[in-house]
Amino acid sequence: MSAPDQRVPFSYARLALIAGNTFLEAVRQKLFNLMLLLAVGLVASVQAFRAFNFGSSELKFIFDYGLGALVFFGSALTVTATAQLFFSEIESRTALTLLAKPVWRTEFIFGKLLGVWAVVGVFCALVTGLLIGLIAYREHALMAANPEMFTGAGRPVPYGDIVIVGVLQWLKFGVLAAATLLIASFSNTNLYTVIVGFFVLVICHLQYIAVEAYAHLTSLPLRVLVATLSHVFPNFQVFNLAEQIGPDSGVDGLVALRVAAYALTYIFVLGGLAVYSFRQREI
Amino acid sequence: MRFNPLNLRPLRTGLLVVAALAATGWALDPLEQPAWAAVRAREPALKLGTLQAALGQGVTVGLLGGFRALAADFLWVKGEVLWEDHDAPATQSCLKLVTTIDPRPLYFWINSSKMVAYDMPDWRIRAEGGYEVVPKRRQQAIVLEQATVGLEILQEALTYHPNSWFLYETMANIHWQQTKDFAAAAVLYKLAAEQPGEGGWAGRQHARMLQNIGRYQEAYDWLLQRYAKLPKPPGTPGSKEPATNQPLTVQQTTDAGEATEMLEWIRKLEHTLNLPAERAYQP
Numbered sequence: 120m121s122a123p124d125q126r127v128p129f130s131y132a133r134l135a136l137i138a139g140n141t142f143l144e145a146v147r148q149k150l151f152n153l154m155l156l157l158a159v160g161l162v163a164s165v166q167a168f169r170a171f172n173f174g175s176s177e178l179k180f181i182f183d184y185g186l187g188a189l190v191f192f193g194s195a196l197t198v199t200a201t202a203q204l205f206f207s208e209i210e211s212r213t214a215l216t217l218l219a220k221p222v223w224r225t226e227f228i229f230g231k232l233l234g235v236w237a238v239v240g241v242f243c244a245l246v247t248g249l250l251i252g253l254i255a256y257r258e259h260a261l262m263a264a265n266p267e268m269f270t271g272a273g274r275p276v277p278y279g280d281i282v283i284v285g286v287l288q289w290l291k292f293g294v295l296a297a298a299t300l301l302i303a304s305f306s307n308t309n310l311y312t313v314i315v316g317f318f319v320l321v322i323c324h325l326q327y328i329a330v331e332a333y334a335h336l337t338s339l340p341l342r343v344l345v346a347t348l349s350h351v352f353p354n355f356q357v358f359n360l361a362e363q364i365g366p367d368s369g370v371d372g373l374v375a376l377r378v379a380a381y382a383l384t385y386i387f388v389l390g391g392l393a394v395y396s397f398r399q400r401e402i
Numbered sequence: 403m404r405f406n407p408l409n410l411r412p413l414r415t416g417l418l419v420v421a422a423l424a425a426t427g428w429a430l431d432p433l434e435q436p437a438w439a440a441v442r443a444r445e446p447a448l449k450l451g452t453l454q455a456a457l458g459q460g461v462t463v464g465l466l467g468g469f470r471a472l473a474a475d476f477l478w479v480k481g482e483v484l485w486e487d488h489d490a491p492a493t494q495s496c497l498k499l500v501t502t503i504d505p506r507p508l509y510f511w512i513n514s515s516k517m518v519a520y521d522m523p524d525w526r527i528r529a530e531g532g533y534e535v536v537p538k539r540r541q542q543a544i545v546l547e548q549a550t551v552g553l554e555i556l557q558e559a560l561t562y563h564p565n566s567w568f569l570y571e572t573m574a575n576i577h578w579q580q581t582k583d584f585a586a587a588a589v590l591y592k593l594a595a596e597q598p599g600e601g602g603w604a605g606r607q608h609a610r611m612l613q614n615i616g617r618y619q620e621a622y623d624w625l626l627q628r629y630a631k632l633p634k635p636p637g638t639p640g641s642k643e644p645a646t647n648q649p650l651t652v653q654q655t656t657d658a659g660e661a662t663e664m665l666e667w668i669r670k671l672e673h674t675l676n677l678p679a680e681r682a683y684q685p
Contacts, residue, residue, distance in 0.1 A: 350427025
């Protein structure tokens with residue numbers, strides 16, 4: 120199956136075509152619509168949960184809640200959509216037909232990745248947009264009801280920072296999609312890919328605990344092993360810049376850029392490894 | 403069975419993928435570490451001192467993300483229900499869970515400690531037969547036990563909110579009202595008074611506690627220090643501006659009342675300390 124690689128040059132047009140088809144296929148799926156509906160419903164329902172807010176300010180509560188919905192449903196959508204879209208090509212044998220033509224496996228894998236990432240991008244944009252709308256609505260209402268509490272110049276909510284947080288979550292989903300594709304490239308079933316994909320998601324969120332907990336090990340070989348394993352998985356906690364947003368602080372642009380570069384490098388490396396692994400695979 | 407090198411291909415691919423990911427992780431350390439440090443600096447729950455903390459704070463913060471505020475709020479409601487039933491062990495466990503899930507709001511810490519230190523001794527004494535039946539010594543032991551637990555909660559809260567005057571003040575109140583340890587209360591009121599945002603009450607309480615334990619000279623010196631820093635509207639002793647016909651604002655009236663009250667207190671202490679008139683404070 121590697122013969123076409125040698126005959127035709129790599130084509131961005133073919134990659135874009137595969138990505139476009141993947142995107143269309145994904146938005147037509149019930150899964151995307153369901154996740155979007157659930158996330159939008161949850162964010163919109165935050166008004167009903169305001170009475171349960173004890174600890175923080177109302178706007179902070181809405182932001183936390185909306186971000187929770189974005190992260191939860193976005194992660195679920197990313198893992199399941201990536202696995203489903205990849206295996207639908209394998210199971211319906213369209214991958215076989217496609218790769219029999221002069222199409223690189225790199226184009227196939229990165230096309231799938233970009234298609235899924237674009238779908239997740241639409242999801243993130245819609246949920247973040249709705250969240251911003253809700254916060255702006257409540258902010259306006261609070262400012263009208265308690266003008267004495269908003270004495271500073273301008274609006275207190277840093278909307279630009281909320282957009283940055285949304286974009287960083289989208290980048291994180293890109294890393295997750297690439298990792299799921301890497302798993303799919305050697306996995307035999309959709310279910311296995313989804314389950315392992317979720318495990319990877321949990322590990323990437325919690326790997327810092329292992330690093331912290333085993334930082335003071337006295338055994339050198341064990342320390343090297345833990346350090347190696349901690350570097351195998353990306354640290355998803357670095358994408359959580361939401362806590363930077365406060366009345367006296369905002370998201371540090373340099374930190375956000377570093378995180379973005381971190382994510383893009385991982386997407387590229389994980390995508391490349393998925394291509395490598397897929398090349399070893401008999402379809 | 404004959405050895406087939408092709409059988410080793412998946413293993414080789416797997417090892418290569420792991421090695422490439424570990425190398426990527428190490429190469430991305432310069433991007434990850436500053437971002438991780440910035441994230442951790444704003445999120446105290448991610449600073450894990452012990453494995454126990456890692457399993458409590460780390461896992462919940464890492465997995466619940468934005469939803470932890472809502473989860474903590476719901477648990478708080480459950481805690482309130484248990485509190486109404488006077489179920490001390492269940493309430494205490496529930497409150498602990500709330501502050502584990504979301505250690506950010508002061509509300510949870512302050513109210514948890516108050517429930518434990520003020521309400522639970524009453525429940526326990528009533529459960530053992532009531533104030534008429536339970537010997538005074540036993541009552542004091544119960545109060546002291548519960549106060550100690552309440553103070554431990556606040557001590558833990560200080561790791562997340564090190565500059566909170568409210569926490570120091572609540573600790574001091576427990577020492578003052580429950581354990582009757584006025585010396586400890588005096589120290590904590592002073593700490594509260596030294597934190598940013600404290601309104602002045604803790605400073606006056608510090609002097610009161612010193613008086614309670616007979617340290618009049620220290621109380622006097624402290625009050626002089628505080629009095630010098632008080633705003634003095636026109637017409638009040640120590641003010642550089644003479645009284646005018648202009649009516650005082652609400653804030654100025656409050657300030658004037660506070661300054662006058664403190665000066666009277668200073669005079670009383672001068673009397674207690676038998677200070678000669680020539681050594682009396684001149685505002």
